[in-house]
Amino acid sequence: MKEVARRAGVALSSVSRVLNDHPDVSDAMRAKVIAAIKELGYQPNLVASSLRRGSTKTVGFVVADISNPLFADITWGAERRLNRAGYSMVLTNSEGDPARDEKMVRLLRRRRVDGLIISLADETRKETIAELKHLEVPIVLIDREVGDLASASAVLADHAEGMRRATELLFDLGHRRIGLIGPSESTRPGRERLAGFKAAHSSRRVGVDWDLVKLGGLSPAFGEAMAHELLNLKDPPSALISAGNLLLVGTLRALHRARVSVGSEISLVSCDDVPLAELYNPPITVVDRNTVEMGEIAAGLLLERLEDPEAKPRVATVPTRLIVRASTAAAR
């Protein structure tokens, strides 16, 4: 590399940037360095250089569902940050299947990724955790907690606080029977959202009615089925928290089918400010968070450990904020 730098008349760091395919190298600089390499008969390629330095400059990403706009935002934020630092993202999709988590981690280990970003479909599955422990590279969990995984940093959203505030808003509007549809407690968002819901009930000294709590999925189909069940109770809730943007899609389908108007006949809260929530009539109150930023932070937590092997894993938390709109109205 020193010889190449001398021949090209550029700094050693410039040669390194060209060889590592840093995206911000100018075409002129790249041409100079490549010409010098050719003159010296040196044949670099990223696969060969990864063997030499034991690094592939790739980061594996296991996402639960790329077609969910939230995961797409997180992926976007992470890829942009990694790319700027000279890393490429190998994207895999667990499709929400806990057994595929394990398969994808194993695949990425054998691909010798330098690091892993993962949003597990199930935090509690032993085989996946064992596979993660096998991995000798830094790991960043996205909105997940795995007890004794010493190698993992994490970026978390403060769902509990957002959900507590949303539930208290509904109490303030006079609602007493509040339904909750949310993801399973086997992942952190499910547990945290339930914790916030419960905290609001205790602070108002109202007991949780467990018939109104439906946890277990993230899909439109789950949201629709659970909303349908809640609407058909003898004493249905006067307000509904549909804690997920795809759950909202299903919940609205059920409400349309039952001809129940949002706002006037039932109050509705959802999570994450997707276009549907913003532009629905009436606009829907949501607990929002910055998902693109979560992806950027995940990549940053990984990069700090890739760049400094002494750096310790750490946890970053992003806030949630309650956006109050016309879908939440006074109880009748």
Next chain:
Amino acid sequence: MKEVARRAGVALSSVSRVLNDHPDVSDAMRAKVIAAIKELGYQPNLVASSLRRGSTKTVGFVVADISNPLFADITWGAERRLNRAGYSMVLTNSEGDPARDEKMVRLLRRRRVDGLIISLADETRKETIAELKHLEVPIVLIDREVGDLASASAVLADHAEGMRRATELLFDLGHRRIGLIGPSESTRPGRERLAGFKAAHSSRRVGVDWDLVKLGGLSPAFGEAMAHELLNLKDPPSALISAGNLLLVGTLRALHRARVSVGSEISLVSCDDVPLAELYNPPITVVDRNTVEMGEIAAGLLLERLEDPEAKPRVATVPTRLIVRASTAAAR
């Protein structure tokens, strides 16, 4: 490999599947083969084997905007199909910037991907096309056409037919002044949608009013600005085609701001059946296509050439269909 198969007591093809990290290999089979490899002192890893066989079992994907739900669907469909065939996807994002297309293609070339799937930000940029020609691996274009790129297959959506039918629907409802907001003509969807719009005008012997045609972007901001302009014309259109799901987001923002009701005061058509279109009140008429299937087809077109070097590039077209809903109503 023969020695390993003998030692493990399994078929040669099973050893190959384990070494190529085929995802459907059982854990027991993998353990057997790995044990035999260790006994024989043979150290496989995917990076090393990629050097031996000149293949990395990776496919590069250059997507224009992963946070757009359509691209997320396409990515999901493609990744699933590639993964089943033993390939991993290296995801890069051009962020809709034509200069980044070129950078990303160059990066993926140096990463020695076995194939490339790309949705170019601009089909006409010479530098990018030159870089694509450099690439000595099969290419699949997603909804793009590049004149003399002999190495490229393509999966295309029949936007022109869908847009022609949507425009004719509006003529049938009595509309004569129809606005069109759409992507730039530098990519195929922009050209095709305009072609369908024009075809409907000629078939009804109505001249296109070019003051009502606003092509140039895909973002919510572009949609909002153009809808605002059209609404403020002296003689505004009675119907609007907002040809893109993010353009729809911006268009609805402009309509809300101007307090113009969809359906009763202005007819509205969009493209792609996202939750916002389905659940808006009134529901929005769309030209739909199966985007997950487009991703699967793109991966399939690539795999047929990776598996058979004699296979020729080819073009597959997916249909669009018009879903008529209450947002399109008789002109007043």
